Structures are given as structure tokens and as C-alpha cells.
Amino acid sequence: MNPATLVPTQFAMQELLGLVALATMLVGMWLNWQRHRHIEQIEEDVKNGKLTGEQAWRRSRFVHRRATVVVCLGMALVLAFLIGLRG
Secondary structure, rough: HHHHHHHHHHHHHHHHHHHHHHHHHHHHHHHHHHHHHHHHHHHHHHHOOOHEEEEEEHHHHHHHHHHEEEEEHHHHHHHHHHHHHOO
């Protein structure tokens, strides 16, 4: 393989990684901003008898954790992107 043909591919992969990192961070931020609405909906479902206390606890735990996990994943991707730019 010609090394000159690999360089544009590496730059394209770095750009793609950067865009995925940005999109992941934005989704994580949106999930954090919408967290209170999800929790309010869970509380309403408990009041209406659609959920038990255990189900509500599990859903609220999931809502809290998914936002944190997505933000951390986005930060890891941004870090990988920055390390890739440097190296």
C-alpha cells in the first residue's frame, strides 16, 4: 500500500471521531436537561398507578445513569480525538 493514500483516511477517521464525540456530548447534555421531565413523568405514573414503587425506582435510576454515562462516553471520545490530533 502506498503510505500517501493512508493519510487522508486517517484524517477522515479523526474528523468522524470528532463529529461522533460532539454529537455524543450534545445528546448527553440534552438528556441532562430533560432529566427532570422524565422524573416528573415517572412520578405521575406512580400517582396514576401505572408503576409500582420498585418500577419507579428502577426507571429513575436508569434516567439518572444514562445521562451520566452518555456524557462520560462523549468526554472519552473527545479525549481520544484530541490525543489522535496530537499523535
